Amino acid sequence: MEPIVRWSFLNGTVHIKALIMTWVVLIVLMAFVLLGTRKLTSGKPGKFQNLLEWCVDFVKNLISENMDYKKAAGLLSYLVTLIMFVLFSNLAGLVPNFFAPLFRKIETGALNEVFGVANLQSPTADINVTMGLALMTITIVFAMGIRMKGMKFFKHFLEPFPFFLPIHILDYIAKPMTLAFRLFGNIFAGEVLIVLMLMMAQNMHLGGVLGAFIPMALWLAFSIFIGAIQSFVFTVLTIAYVAQAVAEDH
């Protein structure tokens, strides 16, 4: 697998490809959504507005199925942005890098290594991004739990018996970790396979190109499916964890 290019930042490092791809996806997402909500109407909506309304309704229904909608109504904006960001991120890695020739010669910051290659990268194929999303989820879980139930929220750590406390703590560590690693693993593995197929095409000349073409087409189609499923799973689990935290009884 290709090594990850790190830039030093403050006293640490950043994964520059993942970070820049995150920004690219966020900018595309913003453009997409703001373009769709440009001409809002409460009458007959246009196709674009209709699509966005469908997304909002979809997430709204997910919330209503898991919990009292009123409790999480404030989270709707976050959750809609989340599901669309994860979906767009998952798909971003499937787009060929049309700008590769522009970066091939730039040595600065190893940009030739980062963007001088044939494939882009999904932000969600970097553990930092998925872990960031998962940490936001678990923060929201705590925040909603404390907001809805006050200090009573912490009482359930001791239920049904006080010696369950370690298990509950483990639960709250496992939740963000599973969220982060599930998404990361799915997308990262998908991209590894894409890179492998590209390498195959590169190394074996004509035979490799033809040999990689059909698996690549199939795998890209399947990756779109996986990307959609994983964005859905991430959002549903976020909602489910919040629902657990704000539920009145266990």
Place this chain on the structure above:
Amino acid sequence: MLLYTVGLLLAAEVEHDTVLSPLDFGWTMFLMILSFLIVVWILAKFAWKPLMGMMEKRRQNIEDMLTQAENDRQEGERLRLQYQDELRQAHQDAQVLIEKATKAAELRTAEIMEQAREDAEKTKQAALAQIETERARAVAEIQTQVADISVAVAEKILRKNLDASAQKDMIDQFIYEVGDRPC
């Protein structure tokens, strides 16, 4: 952060290295969280809130329209029943009127018939009275004529001096002549 990155690139003094393990945590996570939250805030403020407002407004509109439609339907039903009632009432009134008119017409017919009968009776009585008068006058006239004729016969007898048989023949003939006349 974007500006910082661009600045670093322009300064061409980016310190970098590479790492093979994908499980390498760093600032990426926090920068990503920051960027994501900024976008969430922007989209919530400029896209999702207005969009949800519009959806809520449309929902309200549709609810209003449904309520309005239900009200209209009830009003329509009420009017229909009212018109039906009125129609039935009108039918009844018409029936009563027809009956009344029929009865009045029958009465009037009877009256007219009675009047006609009375008139006819009167006319008949008048005619009879007139006939009686005419008859009486005719009788009186005949009597006068008979008297005149008798005087004339007597005159003839006296003047001619006839014998008894001739007298008798004359009287018979005279009576025969007179007998055919109406009196």
